[in-house]
Amino acid sequence: MTVIKWEVRSGAYYDSVVLMQLQRGLLGLPGVVDAGVVMATPANRELLAANNLLPDSISANPDDLLIVVKATDGTFADAAITGVDELLTRRKATSSPNSLDFRPHSLSAAVKQLPEANWVLISVPGRYAAGVAREALELGKHVFLYSDNVSLEDEIALKKTARERGLLVMGPDCGTAIVNGVGLGFANRVRRGEIGLVAASGTGLQAVTVHIHSLGAGISHAIGAGGRDLKSDVGAITAHQALDLLARDPETKVIVLISKPPSPDVAAKLLSAAKSTGKPVVVDFIGYPPPARKLGNLHFATSLSEAAELAVNGNWELVIDEKLPITNSYLRGLFSGGTLAYETLLSSQAFLSPIYSNSPITNSQTLSDPLHSKCHTVIDLGDEFFMVGRLHPMIDNDLRIRRLRQEAADPEVSMILLDVVLGEGSHTNPAGELAPVIKEIREKRIGGPALSRVEGLEFVAIVIGTDDDPQNLQSQISQLQDSGVTVFRTVTEAVEYISLRFGASRESEFTPVDLGQLKRPLAAINVGLESFYDSLLSQGAQAVHVEWKPPAGGDERLAALLAKMKGKKEN
Amino acid sequence: MDIEQANTTAVNRLMASRPILKGVATARDVIPGMKDNLLLHAGPPIEWGRMSGPLRGAIIGAMLFEGLAASETEAVSRVERGEVEFDSCHHHGAVGPMAGVISASMKVYVVENVEHGNQSFSNLNEGYGKVLRYGAYSEDVLKKLRWMNDVLGSALADALAASNGIDLRALIAEALHMGDEGHNRNKAGSLIYLKLLSPLIARAVKDEAVEAEVLQFIGDNALSVLNPVMAACKAMTDAAHGVDGSTIVTTMARNGTDFGIRVSGLGDKQWFTAPAEIPVGLFFSGFSQADANPDIGDSAITETAGIGGFAMATAPAIVTFVGGTPKDALNATLEMYEITFAESKYFTMPALDFRGTPTGIDLRKVVELGITPRINTGIAHKNAGVGQVGAGLVRPPISIFEEALVAFAEKYNL
Numbered sequence: 001m002t003v004i005k006w007e008v009r010s011g012a013y014y015d016s017v018v019l020m021q022l023q024r025g026l027l028g029l030p031g032v033v034d035a036g037v038v039m040a041t042p043a044n045r046e047l048l049a050a051n052n053l054l055p056d057s058i059s060a061n062p063d064d065l066l067i068v069v070k071a072t073d074g075t076f077a078d079a080a081i082t083g084v085d086e087l088l089t090r091r092k093a094t095s096s097p098n099s100l101d102f103r104p105h106s107l108s109a110a111v112k113q114l115p116e117a118n119w120v121l122i123s124v125p126g127r128y129a130a131g132v133a134r135e136a137l138e139l140g141k142h143v144f145l146y147s148d149n150v151s152l153e154d155e156i157a158l159k160k161t162a163r164e165r166g167l168l169v170m171g172p173d174c175g176t177a178i179v180n181g182v183g184l185g186f187a188n189r190v191r192r193g194e195i196g197l198v199a200a201s202g203t204g205l206q207a208v209t210v211h212i213h214s215l216g217a218g219i220s221h222a223i224g225a226g227g228r229d230l231k232s233d234v235g236a237i238t239a240h241q242a243l244d245l246l247a248r249d250p251e252t253k254v255i256v257l258i259s260k261p262p263s264p265d266v267a268a269k270l271l272s273a274a275k276s277t278g279k280p281v282v283v284d285f286i287g288y289p290p291p292a293r294k295l296g297n298l299h300f301a302t303s304l305s306e307a308a309e310l311a312v313n314g315n316w317e318l319v320i321d322e323k324l325p326i327t328n329s330y331l332r333g334l335f336s337g338g339t340l341a342y343e344t345l346l347s348s349q350a351f352l353s354p355i356y357s358n359s360p361i362t363n364s365q366t367l368s369d370p371l372h373s374k375c376h377t378v379i380d381l382g383d384e385f386f387m388v389g390r391l392h393p394m395i396d397n398d399l400r401i402r403r404l405r406q407e408a409a410d411p412e413v414s415m416i417l418l419d420v421v422l423g424e425g426s427h428t429n430p431a432g433e434l435a436p437v438i439k440e441i442r443e444k445r446i447g448g449p450a451l452s453r454v455e456g457l458e459f460v461a462i463v464i465g466t467d468d469d470p471q472n473l474q475s476q477i478s479q480l481q482d483s484g485v486t487v488f489r490t491v492t493e494a495v496e497y498i499s500l501r502f503g504a505s506r507e508s509e510f511t512p513v514d515l516g517q518l519k520r521p522l523a524a525i526n527v528g529l530e531s532f533y534d535s536l537l538s539q540g541a542q543a544v545h546v547e548w549k550p551p552a553g554g555d556e557r558l559a560a561l562l563a564k565m566k567g568k569k570e571n
Numbered sequence: 572m573d574i575e576q577a578n579t580t581a582v583n584r585l586m587a588s589r590p591i592l593k594g595v596a597t598a599r600d601v602i603p604g605m606k607d608n609l610l611l612h613a614g615p616p617i618e619w620g621r622m623s624g625p626l627r628g629a630i631i632g633a634m635l636f637e638g639l640a641a642s643e644t645e646a647v648s649r650v651e652r653g654e655v656e657f658d659s660c661h662h663h664g665a666v667g668p669m670a671g672v673i674s675a676s677m678k679v680y681v682v683e684n685v686e687h688g689n690q691s692f693s694n695l696n697e698g699y700g701k702v703l704r705y706g707a708y709s710e711d712v713l714k715k716l717r718w719m720n721d722v723l724g725s726a727l728a729d730a731l732a733a734s735n736g737i738d739l740r741a742l743i744a745e746a747l748h749m750g751d752e753g754h755n756r757n758k759a760g761s762l763i764y765l766k767l768l769s770p771l772i773a774r775a776v777k778d779e780a781v782e783a784e785v786l787q788f789i790g791d792n793a794l795s796v797l798n799p800v801m802a803a804c805k806a807m808t809d810a811a812h813g814v815d816g817s818t819i820v821t822t823m824a825r826n827g828t829d830f831g832i833r834v835s836g837l838g839d840k841q842w843f844t845a846p847a848e849i850p851v852g853l854f855f856s857g858f859s860q861a862d863a864n865p866d867i868g869d870s871a872i873t874e875t876a877g878i879g880g881f882a883m884a885t886a887p888a889i890v891t892f893v894g895g896t897p898k899d900a901l902n903a904t905l906e907m908y909e910i911t912f913a914e915s916k917y918f919t920m921p922a923l924d925f926r927g928t929p930t931g932i933d934l935r936k937v938v939e940l941g942i943t944p945r946i947n948t949g950i951a952h953k954n955a956g957v958g959q960v961g962a963g964l965v966r967p968p969i970s971i972f973e974e975a976l977v978a979f980a981e982k983y984n985l
Contacts, residue, residue: 106909
């Protein structure tokens with residue numbers, strides 16, 4: 001017969017490492033069968049309940065420290081609970097030699113103690129984490145936000161503030177990062193090198209950095225963004241800043257971009273930004289169909305290990321594009337072949353956003369009126385919507401020519417993409433009908449001779465056919481080329497070309513993160529898990545640990561008053 | 572309302588204060604509201620029934636000294652009949668160490684804050700041993716008091732009258748560079764005080780025997796300067812009091828039963844009190860923690876003004892009070908920076924690279940961080956008349972800061 005005894009302590013906060021050590025200490029006491037020492041959050045209470053350590057009569061708030069002991073009899077249980085304080089103080093006495101140094105209780109005091117600190121590591125309970133992060137940003141520090149359970153609104157607000165001030169917020173729920181050779185949070189010891197990472201995936205970052213290390217290469221910086229950064233609400237603010245930073249960092253030669261499946265619109269903008277880095281970028285959006293194996297400087301991996309291998313062993317032949325990239329205007333794809341349209345959409349949605357179609361991949365891509373394009377649009381003119389009382393566009397070019405004129409009249413359009421599918425049964429000379437129209441449009445638009453590229457409007461065609469096809473492949477291509485069309489033979493080639501023309505735009509203006517500051521020896525203020533502080537010191541970084549407690553000891557009424565009484569930055 | 576601005580104003584007023592020791596006078600002549608049957612005491616207001624041993628003893632002693640009673644029994648019965656009145660020193664611009672009892676005939680130091688024009692007062696320090704401030708009232712205690720009033724007090728009065736006064740801000744600043752923190756250690760300050768007074772006394776006192784006696788008394792007492800320093804701190808903190816919207820704590824005081832604080836932006840007589848704690852510290856031989864009275868005295872005015880326990884970093888000689896190593900002393904001061912609004916412009920500490928002492932306790936920071944001010948203090952025996960039994964460290968209860976914060980929010984509709 002066992003006895004369960006417990007104690008609830010209000011306003012006491014300990015980091016979980018301390019609590020785990022305490023729990024282990026309790027288990028070593030005589031007569032103790034099982035013990036739980038946790039902050040009484042709902043999740044922790046569930047854990048206790050699962051271990052039969054949560055009698056119904058316990059009432060405790062999430063801020064309370066809950067100590068539960070199951071022992072062979074009441075005396076042992078009481079003795080164990082009495083022993084808690086001794087265990088707590090014993091730990092303090094044996095902690096690091098730096099325990100003699102003053103430990104500030106607030107971020108502002110910590111900054112005075114270590115003014116050169118450029119990072120603040122935050123691992124306090126989620127409900128307090130945003131407040132600490134805000135204070136850190138106000139003090140001009142980058143934030144490594146390990147805490148989870150930070151609201152999406154707080155995350156967005158924090159990241160917007162950070163972006164305005166040229167600061168990074170890694171996280172929330174960012175488990176790991178490597179800055180200037182120093183691991184923050186959970187990080188492996190990897191050698192320094194030329195590969196930079198941007199990751200919205202903690203263990204993904206660890207797995208890739210470890211693999212890169214085992215392949216003999218090393219890491220410049222590995223920047224965590226937090227698991228939600230690539231959701232559309234957040235818009236990959238941190239990932240964009242990190243890409244920009246690594247693009248400017250001369251020590252970073254190759255960039256690896258890792259995320260769990262991002263929102264399509266976010267992915268498109270991020271890949272555009274990745275293209276604009278001008279450095280090889282290995283992309284692994286786990287579980288997200290790679291649009292291609294390669295789009296210009298972007299290289300798509302399908303696994304973490306492949307990402308690492310590509311980053312280390314990639315054979316980078318950067319396509320130097322002499323043309324000015326297209327910005328702020330749109331692609332219109334007018335297809336006769338449904339699958340060609342679909343593949344084009346699938347590949348180009350990675351870097352064109354927003355993009356619409358009458359045969360969309362996601363609902364949000366649905367073109368509400370198939371007769372009128374908007375933004376980037378890929379139209380399957382062979383769709384049955386267009387086929388009522390009409391021949392298929394592989395036979396009859398009339399519909400496509402009219403649509404061609406319609407798109408060309410739109411001043412926002414800078415590129416029109418066509419497919420020309422040859423073969424038995426198809427129109428006998430499709431180029432013969434399309435080329436003159438294109439030539440006419442071009443001459444009308446600029447009043448000059450047909451050049452291969454005309455300012456403002458460009459034509460691209462994908463020609464599907466063989467030498468033996470009745471239409472005469474070479475003649476079809478020549479007619480198109482003579483009217484100024486850039487011709488490709490596969491969707492992949494065409495999409496890569498399009499990606500080079502469109503796919504390099506940086507996120508809207510933001511204050512760049514100071515690269516020089518990032519490269520200074522890492523100095524950090526740690527608020528929360530003491531083990532992160534110990535790890536900083538053991539890596540030779542300068543650090544100050546804040547003896548953090550919830551404001552007003554967790555008294556919400558007082559904390560709310562204090563929030564109202566908080567003024568501007570203090571002197 | 573801008574709390575930051577209000578606090579800046581309050582703390583600037585505190586720091587800009589120039590407390591000058593102008594003279595020594597009889598309490599009834601100089602202390603506002605002083606009258607013959609009024610006894611001022613340390614700490615927040617308290618009624619006889621709740622007074623601790625040392626304070627009761629000092630009240631009885633002061634009544635005997637004043638002739639308000641001829642015996643202890645008579646004194647007690649007069650008190651119980653309501654024939655004497657009590658009030659907090661702080662309501663009259665005054666402060667006194669330990670029991671802090673000031674009666675109408677007592678000689679008091681008069682300190683003028685020449686920057687802001689306010690005055691403050693403190694009694695004369697009796698030295699160690701059996702003394703009124705620890706609740707002793709035997710005949711030898713009263714005899715010493717009379718000598719102090721008649722001989723020492725007159726000598727000081729004459730000496731100071733013939734001078735421009737003593738600049739106490741400068742004296743404190745110098746003493747902080749000589750190992751004093753201004754509360755528990757006043758050896759250096761008292762020597763500076765003696766140095767400044769000696770020529771004045773030599774000129775003012777014609778009788779050589781009296782001169783020698785007076786100089787000997789001041790020189791023998793390492794606490795001589797404590798009372799003028801406390802009055803100086805009172806002049807400074809009073810100047811910071813009454814700033815609308817300020818959360819700066821302008822009084823911390825104990826009466827042996829309650830610990831009380833007042834806040835600049837709240838009322839003059841609005842005290843927030845809770846039972847005073849028993850100081851933790853080192854005891855003279857023969858005494859132990861069990862003998863200690865709950866915290867008593869107005870001397871926490873030094874911490875309120877930014878010295879004393881807040882300036883521990885500059886007083887390595889007394890580090891045993893805070894753990895034993897100079898590093899502990901530094902840490903004690905560093906901790907106080909976290910709850911203060913500013914750093915003193917005039918009181919600096921060599922050990923912290925001449926950083927200013929933590930100045931202006933901000934109610935908000937105390938509540939937010941759960942860090943209460945650390946106060947260096949003498950420890951009184953719980954029984955009247957036994958005297959000092961040790962010295963150590965005490966902190967006020969956090970609850971009074973929390974209550975003050977709530978009251979502040981209510982007053983300003985936050």
